[in-house]
Amino acid sequence: MKKIIQPAALTRRDLIASAVGTVGGAIVAGLPTALSGQSALSARPSDPVHALMHLGGTTSPLGARSAFEAPTRAPFGETTGSSYTPLQDLAGNITPSDLHFERHHAGIPSLDPARHTLTIHGLVDQPLSFTVDDLKRFPQVVRQYFVECSGNGRGAFRDPKPELTAQKVAGLLSTSEWTGVPLATLLREAGVQPAAKWFLAEGGDACLLTRSVPIEKAWDDAIVVWAQNGEPLRPAQGYPMRLLLPGWEGNINVKWLRRIELGTQPWMTRWETSKYTDPLPNNTARRFSFELDAKSIITSPSAPDTIPTPGWRAVHGLAWSGRGRIARIEVSTDGGTSWTNAELLGESQPKSTVRFQYMWEWKGNEATLLSRATDEAGFVQPTRSALIAERGLGTDYHFNQVVGWKIERSGKVLFHGET
Amino acid sequence: MRYTFMRRVRRGGTVATLCATTFALTGCGRTGTESNLSQTALDASMRFADYDGGTVPGGPGAGQGYAIGSTATAEAIATLNTDIGPGGAELPSGSGTVATGRAVYAAKCALCHGANGEGMAPAFPRLSGRDPNAEGFKFASDPKLPHTIGNYWSHATTLFDYIRRAMPHATPGSLTNDEVYALTAHLLAVDDVIPDDATLDATALRAVKMPYADRFVPDDRRPTAKK
Numbered sequence: 001m002k003k004i005i006q007p008a009a010l011t012r013r014d015l016i017a018s019a020v021g022t023v024g025g026a027i028v029a030g031l032p033t034a035l036s037g038q039s040a041l042s043a044r045p046s047d048p049v050h051a052l053m054h055l056g057g058t059t060s061p062l063g064a065r066s067a068f069e070a071p072t073r074a075p076f077g078e079t080t081g082s083s084y085t086p087l088q089d090l091a092g093n094i095t096p097s098d099l100h101f102e103r104h105h106a107g108i109p110s111l112d113p114a115r116h117t118l119t120i121h122g123l124v125d126q127p128l129s130f131t132v133d134d135l136k137r138f139p140q141v142v143r144q145y146f147v148e149c150s151g152n153g154r155g156a157f158r159d160p161k162p163e164l165t166a167q168k169v170a171g172l173l174s175t176s177e178w179t180g181v182p183l184a185t186l187l188r189e190a191g192v193q194p195a196a197k198w199f200l201a202e203g204g205d206a207c208l209l210t211r212s213v214p215i216e217k218a219w220d221d222a223i224v225v226w227a228q229n230g231e232p233l234r235p236a237q238g239y240p241m242r243l244l245l246p247g248w249e250g251n252i253n254v255k256w257l258r259r260i261e262l263g264t265q266p267w268m269t270r271w272e273t274s275k276y277t278d279p280l281p282n283n284t285a286r287r288f289s290f291e292l293d294a295k296s297i298i299t300s301p302s303a304p305d306t307i308p309t310p311g312w313r314a315v316h317g318l319a320w321s322g323r324g325r326i327a328r329i330e331v332s333t334d335g336g337t338s339w340t341n342a343e344l345l346g347e348s349q350p351k352s353t354v355r356f357q358y359m360w361e362w363k364g365n366e367a368t369l370l371s372r373a374t375d376e377a378g379f380v381q382p383t384r385s386a387l388i389a390e391r392g393l394g395t396d397y398h399f400n401q402v403v404g405w406k407i408e409r410s411g412k413v414l415f416h417g418e419t
Numbered sequence: 420m421r422y423t424f425m426r427r428v429r430r431g432g433t434v435a436t437l438c439a440t441t442f443a444l445t446g447c448g449r450t451g452t453e454s455n456l457s458q459t460a461l462d463a464s465m466r467f468a469d470y471d472g473g474t475v476p477g478g479p480g481a482g483q484g485y486a487i488g489s490t491a492t493a494e495a496i497a498t499l500n501t502d503i504g505p506g507g508a509e510l511p512s513g514s515g516t517v518a519t520g521r522a523v524y525a526a527k528c529a530l531c532h533g534a535n536g537e538g539m540a541p542a543f544p545r546l547s548g549r550d551p552n553a554e555g556f557k558f559a560s561d562p563k564l565p566h567t568i569g570n571y572w573s574h575a576t577t578l579f580d581y582i583r584r585a586m587p588h589a590t591p592g593s594l595t596n597d598e599v600y601a602l603t604a605h606l607l608a609v610d611d612v613i614p615d616d617a618t619l620d621a622t623a624l625r626a627v628k629m630p631y632a633d634r635f636v637p638d639d640r641r642p643t644a645k646k
Contacts, residue, residue, distance in 0.1 A: 127491035184467035207585035219468035270581040279558035378642030392559025
């Protein structure tokens, strides 16, 4: 017979799951008194030895993370806000949907899929409207792509403070498996006229966000997506449908998509004049700079970690490019004096993230870890100083400078952004 | 619902080439595929220019449509379609003076954007001002130089389009066309783009040239890898 462990024998930490146990206790109220009366149901031990001696939790309709894991996004602002993905807490490539970064300009609408439609009109033979149910009748494609805000990394570029975290430096980046219908399929149904060179995509949020897109992107890889990581889109990601333009700056992946108009020229919306243009040192600004450049960041170790003891550890992180696959990822442990190829974990997918790793033995001395990505189009991540020389400190978007982490003798990890 | 499926698909010049080079591997353009492996290759790399009614097994065949969706009527489209392009052809009737715009701004905009368009960082951007240090489009040199309507925006039509669709932030779409014309006039006058006694209507707004419209250039980023 198993010995009943008295709650008094357990430490406070051992009982961390007691809140879950209380819920479980309510659910198992129908069990025989001999079982439901056990103290374990209201104070479930969490240390492995004692857990063997107590009944575990019950089945549930909706899963929850372990009580020991609590990753959270970092929100800034409210109805014109953004919320940063905790890159330091992630493994692999896929960002759990509830941790996907948010960026919106007029709040997150709550749209009824039974009443929301996408209308395609303008230079087409037959203007059409589609509900989500309509979209689901078309052949679907399933592809893994990242989405990144083109302002991601602005703070680390302008003011690379040592206390910055991976979440703050690059957390406006997330990767999902997306399901949807190629925009090309919808355009074929409507019959695009030869004069159409651009289309306008409009969101159904309170600012009716609009962006102009060259039509060639539709014939390449644009998707109208309705699902993300195995379930319908989250509201903050555009429920019930959004435009996905792989590899292009986040803002143009119009969420809550309600209208696509085919035309002959760009519309010059607020988001392609006042915003999302890149000032250059020759007193001009790039417009329609859609692709996100090759980029990477080490996410472990990262600030505010402290490496507890010298010894071997896997240094790992994420690399991505809006121009295709990551061809090469290099790691430096000496602040950029020497570089060594790291391992790509799995096959690099076009316009998706790929996790990389490099085995490193920390010997207790000061070190600076950096990563540098090269994509298959031949773009190499520049240093911050090279990016400043090319675009100026006041440039506004597309920050893909090499960044990393300084390890102090104490093991404390600090952001290293002045590359 | 019924509609006639029209075959009028614009295909890029590179499509046929790409299709030919990947045909052996992917079965590009055919109904069905040789194996599940080739379908995987097709999904990962195929341009959607090639992804037509003949691509997916069981489909209606190359060049054929699925007849899914509902006809969008002209009335329904007119309700949705409010955008104003850079030529201003879509601008509605109505008009507004700078003086009227000043009053509308004070009542409906100043709460977030400030009495003088100075904004409230970071949520509500600065709108106005012609800081002499920021003239000449020198924004790359100093992140503190304020981007404003007068010293940065390329088209005056954008102002009308954005105010009408997105402002005021908490009650978007609530302004009349006359109010939008008036606000556009006020914001352009504050930044010395048009005179203080101006009245804007469709014709007058189409004629407005922004001071730095010629500073926007196409994307010219190039590969940097050493050969």
